[in-house]
Every structure is written in C-alpha cells, then in structure tokens.
Amino acid sequence: MAINHEKEAEPRLIHRLRARIRRNPLLNTAWRAGVFLTGAAVLVGGLVMMVTPGPGLLGIVIGLAILATEFAWAQRALHRAKTAADRAKEKAFDPRARRRNTILGTLTALALAAALTAYLAVYGKTLPWNIEDPAFWT
Secondary structure (H helix, E strand, O other), X not given: OOOOOHHHHOOXXXXXXXXXXXXXXXXXXXXXXXXXXXXXXXXHHXXXXXXXXXXXXXXXXXXXXXXXXXXXXXXXXHHHHHHHHHHHHHHHOOHHHHHHHHHHHHHHHHHHHHHHHHHHHHHOOOOHHHOOOOHHHO
C-alpha cells in the first residue's frame, strides 16, 4: 500500500495566498492591519466579557491567537496566557483544593436552603416586594 505524499509536499492554498500577499508591501500592510483590528476587537470583547456575562477568558485567548498569527509580541503573550492557564488548571485539579471547594459549595447550598426554608415558613409563597406587613423585621 503506497502513501501519496504529493499533497503534503505541495503548499496549501492558504499558504500560497499568504506568501503572495507578503510579496506586495501594500497588501501585506493591509492584511496585517486587518488581522490587528480583528484580533484587537475579539480581545477587547473578551476583556469586556470579564466584567459582563460571557466567556471572557475564551475571548481573550482567541483574540491573542488571531494576533499571534502575525505579531511576535502576541505570540509571547499567548504563550504566557497558556502557561498561566496550565498553572490554574493544575491548581484547580489539586485534590485538597477540590475537596475544600466541594465542602464550601455544600455548606453554601445548605445555608441557602435554610434561608429559603425560613423565608417560606414566615411568609409563605409571597414575593418579598409584595409583603405588606413585614412583622418579622420589627
């Protein structure tokens, strides 16, 4: 059974296109500007999602990956981000930390269940903003 290596030896279409763009200074500058704007937009979106709902870390990593296709500084930043993510993953999978987090999560769930039970015992199914006489608080 012979393996056909001709496809692997021939550069892919995207590589040929990128090489052609690199030969033209104006096209190369426009390409790099486009990559920069796209990567920066995704990166800023990731930063915004760090304080709003959304996958902020994913946006930051994808933005850095887009920028890293053209810029060496972004490659270094992406490498540092990957290293930090690996350290965080190892820390999260530490058995002692997982046990502690499980215990804290269980205690928090029990405290919330106790608070909900107490509220239902005092006020029933009445919503907090519909309580007319908050006798419990006086």
